[in-house]
Amino acid sequence: MKGFRPVWMVARRELRERIKSRTYRITTVILLLIVLGGIVIPQVIGDGDGTTYDLGLVGHTSADLLDTLDVLAEASDLRVDTRMFDDIAGAEAALEAGEVDAVLVGGTEYVTNAPAITVFPVTGGGGLSSLVSRAAQAIRLQELAASAGVSVDEIASVFTENPLTLRSLEPPDPNRETNTVISFVGLILLYVGILSYGAWTLNGVIEEKTNRVVEVLMSALRPHQLMAGKVLGIGLLGVAQLLLIVVTAATAALAVDLVDLPDVSGGLIGSLLLWFVLGFSFFSVSYAAVGALVSRVEEAQSVATPLTLVGVAGYFAAFAVLENPDGVVARITTLLPPTAPFVVPIRQAQGAIAQWEYLLAVVIMIAATYGLIRLAGRVYSGAILSIGARVRLRDAWRSAEL
Amino acid sequence: MLELRNLSKRYGQVRALDGASLSVAPGRMLGFLGPNGAGKTTAMRSVFGLVRLDAGEVTWNGVPIGPEQRLRFGYMPEQRGLYPRMKVGEQLIYFAELHGMSRTDAAASAARWLATLGLSDRTDDRLEQLSHGNQQRVQLAAALVHDPELLILDEPFSGLDPVAVETLADSLEGEAAQGKAVVFSSHQLDLVEDLCEDVVIINQGRNVMGGNVAQLKESSPHRRLEIDVVGGDGAWLPEVAGIESEEVEGSLVRLLVRKEIDLEAVLSAARSAGPIRHFSFEAPSLSEMFLRAVTQ
Numbered sequence: 036m037k038g039f040r041p042v043w044m045v046a047r048r049e050l051r052e053r054i055k056s057r058t059y060r061i062t063t064v065i066l067l068l069i070v071l072g073g074i075v076i077p078q079v080i081g082d083g084d085g086t087t088y089d090l091g092l093v094g095h096t097s098a099d100l101l102d103t104l105d106v107l108a109e110a111s112d113l114r115v116d117t118r119m120f121d122d123i124a125g126a127e128a129a130l131e132a133g134e135v136d137a138v139l140v141g142g143t144e145y146v147t148n149a150p151a152i153t154v155f156p157v158t159g160g161g162g163l164s165s166l167v168s169r170a171a172q173a174i175r176l177q178e179l180a181a182s183a184g185v186s187v188d189e190i191a192s193v194f195t196e197n198p199l200t201l202r203s204l205e206p207p208d209p210n211r212e213t214n215t216v217i218s219f220v221g222l223i224l225l226y227v228g229i230l231s232y233g234a235w236t237l238n239g240v241i242e243e244k245t246n247r248v249v250e251v252l253m254s255a256l257r258p259h260q261l262m263a264g265k266v267l268g269i270g271l272l273g274v275a276q277l278l279l280i281v282v283t284a285a286t287a288a289l290a291v292d293l294v295d296l297p298d299v300s301g302g303l304i305g306s307l308l309l310w311f312v313l314g315f316s317f318f319s320v321s322y323a324a325v326g327a328l329v330s331r332v333e334e335a336q337s338v339a340t341p342l343t344l345v346g347v348a349g350y351f352a353a354f355a356v357l358e359n360p361d362g363v364v365a366r367i368t369t370l371l372p373p374t375a376p377f378v379v380p381i382r383q384a385q386g387a388i389a390q391w392e393y394l395l396a397v398v399i400m401i402a403a404t405y406g407l408i409r410l411a412g413r414v415y416s417g418a419i420l421s422i423g424a425r426v427r428l429r430d431a432w433r434s435a436e437l
Numbered sequence: 438m439l440e441l442r443n444l445s446k447r448y449g450q451v452r453a454l455d456g457a458s459l460s461v462a463p464g465r466m467l468g469f470l471g472p473n474g475a476g477k478t479t480a481m482r483s484v485f486g487l488v489r490l491d492a493g494e495v496t497w498n499g500v501p502i503g504p505e506q507r508l509r510f511g512y513m514p515e516q517r518g519l520y521p522r523m524k525v526g527e528q529l530i531y532f533a534e535l536h537g538m539s540r541t542d543a544a545a546s547a548a549r550w551l552a553t554l555g556l557s558d559r560t561d562d563r564l565e566q567l568s569h570g571n572q573q574r575v576q577l578a579a580a581l582v583h584d585p586e587l588l589i590l591d592e593p594f595s596g597l598d599p600v601a602v603e604t605l606a607d608s609l610e611g612e613a614a615q616g617k618a619v620v621f622s623s624h625q626l627d628l629v630e631d632l633c634e635d636v637v638i639i640n641q642g643r644n645v646m647g648g649n650v651a652q653l654k655e656s657s658p659h660r661r662l663e664i665d666v667v668g669g670d671g672a673w674l675p676e677v678a679g680i681e682s683e684e685v686e687g688s689l690v691r692l693l694v695r696k697e698i699d700l701e702a703v704l705s706a707a708r709s710a711g712p713i714r715h716f717s718f719e720a721p722s723l724s725e726m727f728l729r730a731v732t733q
Contacts, residue, residue, distance in 0.1 A: 044534055052523060247518025251579060254485040254512040255535045257504060420487055 041256055045264025046271065049239070053272055062231075063276055070220075070280055074287045087114045088163040091126040091138035097174070100142055104170040115166065136163050214303055218384030219357070220284070221307040222377060224277060226350045228311060229376065230343060232273040233318040237339050239265055240326030240419075249419055258416035263408075266319045273315055274308065281307075307380050313400045314376025317407060318346060324411035327418040328426045338425075345373045353377035360387030369396050372403035438462050439484070439587055439618055444493035445642070446479055453479040454493070455642030459620070461635070463586070466609060466619040468629035468636040468650075472731050476642040477622045478515045481589050485512055497587070508536045511585035513593055517576050519564050525575055526551065526560035529582045536583035543582070550578040553608060570601045577605060581612070588612060590621035594628060606632055630723040638730050646730040654720035661725070662692040662700075664707050665715035673710030677702045689715070 053059050088108075101117065108115045118135060120126035123146075126138040130148050138146040145167055180190050240262075243249040252261055281304060325338040352374045356365040360382045368374040369382065375396050382388035417431035439461050446454040454476045461467040471477050482488045483495055485507055497506045519528055526547055533543035551557050554574040556567075564572060577593060588609070594602050602625075610632065613619050623629050629636060630650060637647040646653065659681070666673065671685035679698035684691040700718065707713055721729075 041535060044531070048531055051527075052520070056522075246521055247514065247516040248520055250482075250487065250514040250516060250518055251512065251532065252535070253487055254507055254510070254514075255532070 041260045042264040042267065045256070045261055046268035049265055049268025050272055053235070053269070059272070059276075063279065066227075066276070066280055067283055070284045071287050074284060075291055087116060088137075088166075089135040090115050090117050090163065090167070091120050091129055091135040092117050093120050093123050093126045093138060094141035096139055096142040099177075100170055100174050103173050104166060107166055107170055107173075111166070113162070113166065115163065137167070139167060214384040214386075215357075217303055218307070218380050221303075221380055222350070222353050224280065225307065225311055225314060225376060225380070226346070228273050228277055229314045229318050230346050232269050232315055233322040233342070233346070234339070235269050236266055236319045237322040237326040237335055238332060239269065240323050240415075241329060241332050241335055244327070244330050244419065245332060253420060258419050259408075259412040261419075262320070262323050262412060262415045266316065266323060270312065270315050270319060274312065277308070277311060303380070303384055306383055309397075310376040310380050313397070313404065317372055317376070317400065317404045318342065320404065320407050320411045324414040324418075327415045328428065328431060330425075334425060349374040349377040353381050356381050357385075360385040366392070370399055372400050375400050438498055439620070440494070440496045440499075441480060441483065442494040442496075444480055444483060444495070445491050446476075446483070446488060446493075447491055452642050454483075454490070456493075457639045457642055457644055459637040459644075459647070461587075461618045461620050463618050464613055464616045465635060466613045466621075466633045468633035469620055469622040469639075470624075470626065470629065470636055470727060471622075471639040475639045475731075477639065478591055480639070481512075481591050481620070481622065482514075484510065484587075484589055508583075509585055510587045510589060511580035511583065513576055513580040513588075513590040515591035517573065519572070519576060519579060521565040522563050524561050524563055525556065525567070528564060528575070529578055532579045533582040536585075538583050546582050546584060547578070550582050554578055554604060570597055573597060574601065574604070577608070581608070586617055588617060588619045588621075590619070592623060593621050594623050594625050602628065626724040626727055627722070636723065638727055640731040645733075646726065650723060653726065654723070657721050657726060658696055659721050659725075659729075660694050660696050660698070661717070661719045661721050662694050662698070662703070663689065663715060663717045664692075664703070664713065665689045666707050666711045667714050669707070669710045673706050675702055675706040693721075 090104075104115055118129075120129065120138070123138075123140060126135070126140075127146065129135050130138055130146065136147075140146060145164060147164060176190065177187055180187065243252065243261075249261075321342050322339065325342060326335065328338055329335060349368070352364065352368045356362075356368065356378050359365060365378065365382055365387070368378040369388065369392055379388065379393065379396050383393065414428065414431045417433065418426040440458075441460070442458050444454040444457050445452070457476055457480055459467065459469065459480070469477055469481070479488055483490055483493075484502060486502070486504075495502050497510075500506070523531070529547035529550065530540070530543045533546055534540060538546065548557070548560070551560055554577065556571060556574055556578075559567060559571065564575060567575065573593075573596065577590070580588060580590065590609075593605060593609075597605065606628065609619055609621070634649060634651075635647075636650055636653070638645050665688055667688065669688045669690070671683070671688075671690045674680075674683065674690060677699050679695035680692055681695065682693045704716070707716075
């Protein structure tokens with residue numbers, strides 16, 4: 036049988052059998068939970084604890100001060116609850132017991148249980164003390180302005196209007212921060228995806244040798260068809276899982292107002308998918324070739340370690356590039372196939388890659404993967420039928436029938 | 438018509454094949470025999486391109502075998518192997534499709550073979566849930582499911598109970614009757630003698646005997662002669678030429694003799710010793726010919 040049909044049949048079997056497997060379902064659910072948890076939990080926690088202060092009051096405090104305090108607190112996403120005490124001793128006891136964060140005496144004295152070293156103590160209700168101080172300052176400012184004949188609106192305008200014209204050497208990119216977050220998350224997904232789907236390919240190849248089904252398969256298929264089908268099937272499964280995670284994450288992020296959809300650059304997500312496909316093909320084909328060299332799953336680690344290390348190196352290179360997206364390291368690793376899938380999306384998100392560099396990286400990657408498919412296909416052919424002792428790379432290469 | 442001619446293959450110092458040949462025509466069943474390590478598996482694998490021959494020709498209908506022809510062949514390797522976690526039915530459909538069948542035909546054929554082999558109720562079980570014997574039946578079905586013109590089966594009967602052997606033997610006879618060429622290797626020589634019209638025996642990579650089983654037996658220079666004389670102890674045995682070995686078990690005398698032995702002389706000596714209870718004069722069994730051929 037010629038052409039694509041046998042390759043597709045092998046791929047389809049991989050898809051069907053793996054989607055049905057409990058391992059795949061559990062991994063998918065766990066990944067989804069991690070991504071969702073990472074997005075939703077900080078939001079939930081952020082809205083709860085630590086943003087409500089209890090302020091004890093003794094004697095008369097002006098309503099203006101309390102109103103200003105509320106306004107300032109709301110502006111900082113905070114809340115201040117007040118509680119009246121009859122005398123200072125009772126208020127201080129409550130402060131000792133931690134029932135209130137601070138006590139305001141007669142609207143003039145601020146009492147806290149933190150060491151009063153500075154005017155604005157930073158510990159134990161420090162946020163509160165700063166709020167109260169700013170409220171007191173604002174009230175004082177209004178009083179002074181009123182006695183000088185300046186209206187409150189005039190003072191307010193000083194704080195709201197920008198007296199200087201803002202000019203930046205770099206054009207502002209309102210999406211840069213969001214893009215960095217996306218590419219950072221994308222980098223982790225790429226890394227986990229490429230290496231774990233690569234490991235599936237590796238184990239799949241070895242399992243076929245271990246349970247000897249490869250002999251039956253080889254009576255109907257050619258080695259390169261089996262290899263291509265396997266890589267394609269697992270790759271499609273990987274893309275599907277990745278898409279599911281990205282869509283879920285984007286939906287969740289929108290739901291909790293972490294990002295606005297217009298902020299999310301569609302181009303970047305497309306690029307992440309492109310580099311996933313390129314990176315996966317490159318690594319997966321390599322894993323298939325080394326998998327063919329051994330006959331038992333226990334031996335998998337020994338042949339896969341060098342490849343995994345290359346992947347880890349690419350991952351760390353991407354972190355280095357995140358620090359300095361224009362540097363020499365960034366430019367070199369962009370053009371090296373093992374590192375490019377991790378580095379290029381990061382540079383793109385930082386707006387630090389020229390179009391020609393991007394295109395060149397893609398072309399090099401495709402050419403390298405094509406070469407590798409030929410190379411790995413030959414090693415795979417030469418080694419896939421040998422059962423027993425580990426095959427040496429050189430012997431596999433020589434015994435391959437082309 | 439499958440033809441293997443002068444195959445040779447070395448693995449380092451070991452000569453796995455050293456000029457072995459065989460041929461099988463459509464509708465015929467060939468027993469491929471030889472002691473362990475004789476080169477049977479290597480020869481069978483060569484049909485599927487699973488071994489790179491040093492020399493020799495492997496042809497189907499006179500044409501060197503390539504990937505296209507192989508799709509019309511069925512193979513049961515010596516090392517059994519299927520996907521342990523895949524469902525039996527789906528697995529068979531997969532193998533049928535890999536050999537070029539459409540999905541509908543593949544499903545129909547898988548169901549038919551599972552029914553023939555008595556496994557219809559296991560269609561949706563995973564292979565690993567089946568007993569060894571039943572897994573072997575599935576392996577056979579995997580070789581047959583795409584309706585191949587040629588069947589190459591490496592020790593299909595090993596490890597099967599007598600009932601499974603019977604089922605399998607019937608299936609193979611059915612396939613041959615439908616015009617398929619069948620080659621199988623086996624160490625169960627009585628079974629081969631029952632099933633096959635033709636045999637090829639190889640040893641150390643070379644042919645040592647081959648041809649039609651009946652003719653081979655007929656042309657054997659030896660005969661198996663058994664005489665049981667009531668009250669006899671073998672002492673009556675006359676001094677005639679052509680007796681190669683003798684074995685006395687109570688009153689029963691078993692002899693291996695030359696085919697041209699003077700039967701009348703033996704018979705009259707026996708008659709004079711007492712009443713004859715049993716007398717047989719037969720060509721040697723395939724087992725005996727096999728042993729003789731590979732130990733020479």
